[in-house]
Amino acid sequence: MSNSPPESVSPTYCAVCQTPAKLYCSACKLVKYCGAEHQKHHWKQHKTECRPFRVAKDKALGRYLKATRTIKAGSVVFTEMPIIVGPKWYLNEREEKVPVMPCVGCFTPCRMGVHHCPKCRWPTCSPNCGGLDNPSLHGLECTVLMLGPGPADSDPRSLIDYYRSDALVVLKCLLLQRQNPKKWLELMDMQSHEEERIGSELHNDAEKRIVSYLERNFLQRLKTVEQKQKQKYLQEYDTPVLHRICGIIETNYMCINLPSGVELSGVYYTACMMEHACQPNSYFQFDQRNGFKISVIAGRDIGRDEHLVIMYSNMLWGTQMRQEHLALTKHFLCKCARCLDPTEFGTHFSSMLCMGDEGGSCDGIHLPKDPLDVKSDWACTKCPITISGDEVRYILTQMTEEVESLLTRKPTVKKLEGLIEKLTKFLHPHHYHLFNLKHTLIQLYGTETNYLLKHLDDALLNRKMYLCEELYGTCQKLDPNTIRLSIYVGIILYEMHAVLTERAKRLLTNPKRSKGETIEALSYLELAREQLLKAAKILEKELDNVAGSKLSDAVLKSLNELDNLVKKSDQ
Numbered sequence: 001m002s003n004s005p006p007e008s009v010s011p012t013y014c015a016v017c018q019t020p021a022k023l024y025c026s027a028c029k030l031v032k033y034c035g036a037e038h039q040k041h042h043w044k045q046h047k048t049e050c051r052p053f054r055v056a057k058d059k060a061l062g063r064y065l066k067a068t069r070t071i072k073a074g075s076v077v078f079t080e081m082p083i084i085v086g087p088k089w090y091l092n093e094r095e096e097k098v099p100v101m102p103c104v105g106c107f108t109p110c111r112m113g114v115h116h117c118p119k120c121r122w123p124t125c126s127p128n129c130g131g132l133d134n135p136s137l138h139g140l141e142c143t144v145l146m147l148g149p150g151p152a153d154s155d156p157r158s159l160i161d162y163y164r165s166d167a168l169v170v171l172k173c174l175l176l177q178r179q180n181p182k183k184w185l186e187l188m189d190m191q192s193h194e195e196e197r198i199g200s201e202l203h204n205d206a207e208k209r210i211v212s213y214l215e216r217n218f219l220q221r222l223k224t225v226e227q228k229q230k231q232k233y234l235q236e237y238d239t240p241v242l243h244r245i246c247g248i249i250e251t252n253y254m255c256i257n258l259p260s261g262v263e264l265s266g267v268y269y270t271a272c273m274m275e276h277a278c279q280p281n282s283y284f285q286f287d288q289r290n291g292f293k294i295s296v297i298a299g300r301d302i303g304r305d306e307h308l309v310i311m312y313s314n315m316l317w318g319t320q321m322r323q324e325h326l327a328l329t330k331h332f333l334c335k336c337a338r339c340l341d342p343t344e345f346g347t348h349f350s351s352m353l354c355m356g357d358e359g360g361s362c363d364g365i366h367l368p369k370d371p372l373d374v375k376s377d378w379a380c381t382k383c384p385i386t387i388s389g390d391e392v393r394y395i396l397t398q399m400t401e402e403v404e405s406l407l408t409r410k411p412t413v414k415k416l417e418g419l420i421e422k423l424t425k426f427l428h429p430h431h432y433h434l435f436n437l438k439h440t441l442i443q444l445y446g447t448e449t450n451y452l453l454k455h456l457d458d459a460l461l462n463r464k465m466y467l468c469e470e471l472y473g474t475c476q477k478l479d480p481n482t483i484r485l486s487i488y489v490g491i492i493l494y495e496m497h498a499v500l501t502e503r504a505k506r507l508l509t510n511p512k513r514s515k516g517e518t519i520e521a522l523s524y525l526e527l528a529r530e531q532l533l534k535a536a537k538i539l540e541k542e543l544d545n546v547a548g549s550k551l552s553d554a555v556l557k558s559l560n561e562l563d564n565l566v567k568k569s570d571q
């Protein structure tokens, strides 16, 4: 027990007798006691709740979580029920165009205009969906949705315009005032960046997409009903509150990927206090069968006083892209070790090649002089040439369009190799654009009709392995504990195993092979097995999503096949 007050917790009362408390549990510094006797008395109960971290606060980060003792890799740091879970906060271009949304009762994907809730007529998986009357799922929002005018017409465009699933998240938040006032207060206590948002692109988007939509269709009607009945249904739902909720969701929401492929958004009071860094030490999982309870898990050993850190952005974006995304949506400049290092932990994930001047070439590399400034000039590591941030941005935007357009239209080995060859003249071989193209390429070498594994000549087989090793090395530097890149690394390891197994098969199918060649084949199989076992371990934490569970199934199937191959080669 300690009597030093924690940085952020206001002193209150003894957990046992409710008299003013002077002492704190030294482990979590969250629970207070009037004296040692009551702490001892409380320990039996508190030891199951005592958390290995506390909430702290500083000027730059706001609130954050700090470990109060060593936390072992893989252990659950804490679990928490959500404040709110609802449909996806941002629909992508395709989702904006198709009349499909998660059922309002159970989040199963369903087509608009087929089944609907008998009361409010919003889309459901079936008219008898169990969630429709459940107040914490659809029951409460149904009362407000019933006030709406319904879609203008029955064509898909009208249905999509009316059934805005993203706006439902905000309505669910508003209804916490009736459903769970404690959670409403917690939600209102969360960071919203509402002042910075005013006049921004995000604010204007929220106004169109959410605020005016809810007001026009439901909330103005609710006001009329309240006036008629001289009774308030909801205390607060004016425009500033709606914008504040949009800001809270934007700043804090977490993506929940369901095995059905549906993505939901969740907000959690304590878990959302975790700060961001581009190399996190923690990750989280959701328990769909238990009300989307979140478990925050240590991705590596975390030392006492270390901050609990997650990643808000995409690990496979270059520093400029991550910075722009964080500044736009979360309103801060990330100053983590990766962002401060122009080489991004030696990966050269954003580095460009120096083109030299007109007179000659140079084999130097261009790096940003100040990686935190998106406008910074880029300087060559070998010659005096610099290029402006604007030029770099222009070149990269052109390349992004080319890369995305190839990856979204069915790419082929030939086209990928062509674009890789072209971009390799300008970019470091480990640049994120090349990483993306090569990661797709390793999966096509071996599966595309003209490039089936058994038909690849040794040179192509070696190329596939070379690319796998190159990509694996980059992933290890960016994410040494494979906290965020499990699926990417799982795929790389799986493709490595494919090459190793193919090499073994080529040796084993030769009836005249020497003893040495048999030994060589068996060592390939052993290596292949090692890669698969590594992949299976890494994928354990991804079993709750479609991509992770599919890949894991493929890995387990290959392990079986490998065992059979080894048995056969022994005979």
Ligand SMILES: C[S@@+](CC[C@H](N)C(=O)[O-])C[C@H]1O[C@@H](n2cnc3c(N)ncnc32)[C@H](O)[C@@H]1O
Pocket: 060, 061, 062, 063, 064, 190, 191, 193, 251, 252, 272, 273, 274, 275, 276, 277, 329, 330, 331, 332, 333, 334, 335
């Ligand atoms: C999900 S909230 C985290 C909790 C928040 N700090 C609070 O006090 O409620 C995200 C916000 O925290 C701050 N934040 C998180 N990570 C940060 C970082 N690495 N540097 C600066 N600010 C950060 C930013 O204001 C960001 O918009």
